[in-house]
Amino acid sequence: MTTAPLDSxxxxxxxxxxxxxxxxxxxxxxxxSFTDHMLEVEWTAQSGWGTPKLSPxxxxxxxxxxxxxxxxxxxxxxxxxxxxxDGKIRTFRxxxxxxxxxxxxxxxxxxxxDGEEFMKIIDKLLLADERFVPEGYGYSLYLRPTLIGxxxxxxxxxxxxxxxxVIASPVGPYFAEGFKPVSLEATDYAVRAWPGGVGAFKLxxxxxxxxxxxxxxxxxxxSQNLWLFGEEGYITxxxxxxxxxxxxNADGKKELVTPPLxxxxxxxxxxxxxxxxxxxxxxxxEWIVSERPLTIYEVKERALKGELVExxxxxxxxxxxPIKNIEHRGEAIEVPVEDGKAGAFTKQISxxxxxxxxxxxxxxNWSRVAK
Amino acid sequence: MTTAPLDSxxxxxxxxxxxxxxxxxxxxxxxxSFTDHMLEVEWTAQSGWGTPKLSPxxxxxxxxxxxxxxxxxxxxxxxxxxxxxDGKIRTFRxxxxxxxxxxxxxxxxxxxxDGEEFMKIIDKLLLADERFVPEGYGYSLYLRPTLIGxxxxxxxxxxxxxxxxVIASPVGPYFAEGFKPVSLEATDYAVRAWPGGVGAFKLxxxxxxxxxxxxxxxxxxxSQNLWLFGEEGYITxxxxxxxxxxxxNADGKKELVTPPLxxxxxxxxxxxxxxxxxxxxxxxxEWIVSERPLTIYEVKERALKGELVExxxxxxxxxxxPIKNIEHRGEAIEVPVEDGKAGAFTKQISxxxxxxxxxxxxxxNWSRVAK
Numbered sequence: 001m002t003t004a005p006l007d008s009x010x011x012x013x014x015x016x017x018x019x020x021x022x023x024x025x026x027x028x029x030x031x032x033s034f035t036d037h038m039l040e041v042e043w044t045a046q047s048g049w050g051t052p053k054l055s056p057x058x059x060x061x062x063x064x065x066x067x068x069x070x071x072x073x074x075x076x077x078x079x080x081x082x083x084x085x086d087g088k089i090r091t092f093r094x095x096x097x098x099x100x101x102x103x104x105x106x107x108x109x110x111x112x113x114d115g116e117e118f119m120k121i122i123d124k125l126l127l128a129d130e131r132f133v134p135e136g137y138g139y140s141l142y143l144r145p146t147l148i149g150x151x152x153x154x155x156x157x158x159x160x161x162x163x164x165x166v167i168a169s170p171v172g173p174y175f176a177e178g179f180k181p182v183s184l185e186a187t188d189y190a191v192r193a194w195p196g197g198v199g200a201f202k203l204x205x206x207x208x209x210x211x212x213x214x215x216x217x218x219x220x221x222x223s224q225n226l227w228l229f230g231e232e233g234y235i236t237x238x239x240x241x242x243x244x245x246x247x248x249n250a251d252g253k254k255e256l257v258t259p260p261l262x263x264x265x266x267x268x269x270x271x272x273x274x275x276x277x278x279x280x281x282x283x284x285x286e287w288i289v290s291e292r293p294l295t296i297y298e299v300k301e302r303a304l305k306g307e308l309v310e311x312x313x314x315x316x317x318x319x320x321x322p323i324k325n326i327e328h329r330g331e332a333i334e335v336p337v338e339d340g341k342a343g344a345f346t347k348q349i350s351x352x353x354x355x356x357x358x359x360x361x362x363x364x365n366w367s368r369v370a371k
Numbered sequence: 372m373t374t375a376p377l378d379s380x381x382x383x384x385x386x387x388x389x390x391x392x393x394x395x396x397x398x399x400x401x402x403x404s405f406t407d408h409m410l411e412v413e414w415t416a417q418s419g420w421g422t423p424k425l426s427p428x429x430x431x432x433x434x435x436x437x438x439x440x441x442x443x444x445x446x447x448x449x450x451x452x453x454x455x456x457d458g459k460i461r462t463f464r465x466x467x468x469x470x471x472x473x474x475x476x477x478x479x480x481x482x483x484x485d486g487e488e489f490m491k492i493i494d495k496l497l498l499a500d501e502r503f504v505p506e507g508y509g510y511s512l513y514l515r516p517t518l519i520g521x522x523x524x525x526x527x528x529x530x531x532x533x534x535x536x537v538i539a540s541p542v543g544p545y546f547a548e549g550f551k552p553v554s555l556e557a558t559d560y561a562v563r564a565w566p567g568g569v570g571a572f573k574l575x576x577x578x579x580x581x582x583x584x585x586x587x588x589x590x591x592x593x594s595q596n597l598w599l600f601g602e603e604g605y606i607t608x609x610x611x612x613x614x615x616x617x618x619x620n621a622d623g624k625k626e627l628v629t630p631p632l633x634x635x636x637x638x639x640x641x642x643x644x645x646x647x648x649x650x651x652x653x654x655x656x657e658w659i660v661s662e663r664p665l666t667i668y669e670v671k672e673r674a675l676k677g678e679l680v681e682x683x684x685x686x687x688x689x690x691x692x693p694i695k696n697i698e699h700r701g702e703a704i705e706v707p708v709e710d711g712k713a714g715a716f717t718k719q720i721s722x723x724x725x726x727x728x729x730x731x732x733x734x735x736n737w738s739r740v741a742k
Binding site: 029034038059064065068071073074076108146153154165188189190191195196197198205209212240 | 440445519524
């Protein structure tokens with residue numbers, strides 16, 4: 001193959017002549033308003049990656065036979081850009097997103113690319129749309145890198161055309177409730193992912209099947225599903241987030257637990273950051289940090305014993321989302337929440353991550369300044 | 372809810388002023404060329420179904436945030452229209468497709484509709500594009516009813532806008548090999564569907580994950596995957612078709628077997644037709660027709676004993692596709708094929724279905740004439 005790689009130096013920039021109004025922060029809704037510009041790079045099996053384009057936000061014109069509409073050739077990433085105290089624009093662990101996006105692409109029979117080259121043009125988008133990056137904790141510019149198959153044919157086969165693109169939406173806190181703890185419904189009648197399936201990849205295909213059970217849970221007053229797996233009731237993910245529990249062990253230590261990456265769980269960047277920060281910053285005489293299988297029955301039993309201390313979800317959109325309650329087969333598992341708010345570790349990890357995201361702490365080069 | 376239902380009497384027709392050339396039959400490739408027109412019906416949560424439109428085939432203009440690109444809000448049907456000996460255009464068991472499409476829609480948090488109303492406008496499309504329906508066995512006009520979510524927002528939620536559409540492609544035999552038997556690779560490292568998942572619905576989400584294993588199988592000389600499930604090696608589907616086996620039992624009877632609809636298998640119209648025709652037309656003193664679980668190990672064992680007589684896939688695109696060989700963990704399971712062609716029952720069922728599809732036999736009102 002002598003097809004062209006993705007090359008950031010070829011970026012062609014066409015600035016808008018009709019700039020949008022920047023919405024006031026209180027009017028921001030997640031993923032509903034977008035910036036002035038977008039990025040696009042076309043790919044063909046024959047030629048490889050084409051010329052990257054930064055141009056005014058615009059509709060796509062696609063043949064109704066395009067394979068993305070029929071066989072779900074689509075995958076995405078969720079990333080955020082933050083404005084630091086000096087006004088610079090920063091992304092958080094974007095190398096992890098690029099790595100995961102390439103893994104998703106390979107699994108979905110879509111083309112892979114050099115992640116750093118892609119990040120270089122994403123940086124240019126951030127600079128072009130700099131005025132849309134809001135200030136303040138909880139506010140950011142949500143980036144949606146997306147890759148879709150664009151072959152206009154109905155044969156079930158790997159696409160020979162694709163489009164890599166990025167749109168950006170200024171956002172505030174994901175849940176309208178803000179940092180208020182949420183209630184979950186433990187779900188076993190619908191199963192999100194399976195060994196040998198694609199639950200570990202960020203494919204659109206993993207999302208559509210979760211909406212109907214989410215609507216059902218919402219009718220019963222819960223904001224998300226806690227996805228269980230198997231007769232044992234293994235805990236996997238919550239909604240579209242990873243999930244963590246804090247237990248008080250009998251030996252006096254606390255244990256931070258999240259399920260292991262067994263192929264059914266999305267390898268979240270916030271999940272990995274939480275584990276890394278916990279292992280580096282918590283006192284190991286007082287804490288155990290575990291990636292291990294755990295079941296809803298363990299959580300229930302330990303809640304009854306008073307050993308369940310905290311629970312929270314992690315994900316790019318919501319960052320850290322405290323959990324107050326899990327309903328499982330008609331029984332409520334109550335998670336203690338201080339003053340109806342997040343627990344101590346939930347607050348702590350949220351602050352640790354936030355100070356890196358907003359450039360207040362330099363940690364392992366996790367924060368990248370757009371330039 | 373007082374939203375509008377799908378109403379065929381509201382159909383607005385705009386005929387093309389630039390008719391396409393009809394390709395000669397030998398140039399037809401599956402799903403690559405399309406007719407002059409298409410159907411569209413928009414839906415909103417607020418108003419329900421809008422005015423159905425029949426208009427010249429055209430591209431869609433969609434916001435890059437449209438939810439179909441991100442969370443796989445998409446599902447489809449595969450149907451065919453046949454030209455009978457009197458020149459009339461016929462569809463086959465379209466009520467089954469409409470029923471399944473509505474089931475898929477409900478599972479995918481997309482709107483449902485009255486299937487007969489939808490069929491009435493599909494009939495109008497068939498009449499408008501009548502000259503594209505090729506003549507002759509194996510030739511037909513493939514119809515692709517599709518439903519996509521069109522909300523232009525990134526929040527993970529049920530779409531409040533959708534588009535139901537139909538495009539049509541004149542086709543010949545699906546496999547370039549025609550009715551020549553194909554070789555399969557029994558696949559257990561990747562899993563197509565699972566209990567509590569969406570394998571029984573015709574969602575785009577079920578297809579993307581199957582392409583990479585299909586490409587792997589193709590590298591090893593196989594044209595499709597035989598999807599296994601569980602440690603027991605249960606047989607589920609082949610490629611994007613249902614699968615049947617014929618065994619010679621020790622008591623002298625033959626058994627036609629296909630796996631049961633346990634939620635992991637697509638309820639194929641050709642599958643149901645095969646079972647129904649076999650039950651009605653085969654001599655029950657000589658045949659048993661079974662929907663029952665079967666494993667790759669049973670197939671292997673019975674092949675070794677000389678009891679495996681035939682195997683074939685069924686689906687709308689290929690109709691009936693004979694199987695000659697299954698490779699499982701490095702071992703070949705040979706299916707006897709007469710003169711390198713299909714077995715006797717495979718040929719028989721193919722002919723039974725064909726004569727109904729092409730209007731030569733009237734059976735249970737399975738054939739519908741467009742008018």
